[in-house]
């Protein structure tokens with residue numbers, strides 16, 4: 001376990017709680033409901049991945065959790081910080097002190113004219129941390145991400161994977177309670193992506209920082225114990241794994257659907273396709289589970305009508 005030099009505060013781990021979270025974007029002509037009553041709980045110290053089709057609301061969720069965007073309605077709480085009830089000044093402070101970001105584009109993560117060490121020191125200098133503490137902390141973090149021997153290199157002298165590892169160290173400089181990463185491995189080849197993701201897992205384990213990571217990459221998303229899927233601005237299902245990070249044959253994965261406070265749940269798309277479930281399904285309450293069947297009567301009625309029509313057409 002890396003022991004940080006604590007400069008002014010002792011960190012507590014923070015969880016995330018979103019309930020009925022709504023974010024509507026309004027432009028002159030249209031209204032886009034990017035988050036449509038999203039429910040998500042992340043335990044303090046947990047690491048999760050968020051997956052979903054393009055436009056499903058992943059980045060919007062991350063921006064809300066990071067205090068970069070204001071929710072329209074619902075609940076969004078990080079630790080003791082209520083994101084619905086923050087003044088502008090509190091939001092700035094929240095962004096600086098409570099969350100750390102890693103973006104897909106390395107140019108957004110790093111200052112191109114500073115070497116790796118100074119990049120990590122940069123947010124600490126802005127926070128007014130002393131030069132000596134900055135130096136020690138930067139070295140600890142570069143050690144943690146396995147890049148202490150590259151401390152004097154500028155981003156242009158580092159590979160894409162190394163740049164993202166420095167970006168992780170920068171995001172952790174202010175000792176955040178929540179680490180948010182939006183497609184951090186999106187520009188990397190598979191082997192490098194898995195390596196960088198391994199660093200995210202390591203910092204989660206060693207520092208206990210809660211982490212929410214958006215990714216398109218199934219190989220990357222499988223590396224953690226819980227993956228949530230967003231569909232149409234809501235969490236549609238969760239996959240919980242035992243043994244994540246081990247070789248795939250030893251991982252036990254179970255799929256869950258999220259039940260909202262109104263009792264609604266979404267069935268995963270591949271379940272709908274496998275059983276050809278459409279429009280209306282038959283439910284049966286059993287002592288320990290609920291059964292969902294194709295509504296054969298409706299199906300038959302739907303088939304009967306065209307037949308009658310056809311027959312009518314033939315006669």
Ligand SMILES: Nc1ncnc2c1ncn2[C@@H]1O[C@H](COP(=O)(O)OP(=O)(O)OP(=O)(O)O)[C@@H](O)[C@H]1O
Pocket residue numbers: 025026032033034052053054055056057058059060061
């Ligand atoms: N600033 C904005 N103004 C208007 N609409 C927006 C804005 N930001 C996002 N949207 C819309 O909200 C929806 C969700 O977008 P979001 O970027 O969160 O999706 P995403 O899942 O991150 O997609 P991708 O994987 O392509 O990055 C989309 O329909 C998008 O067009």
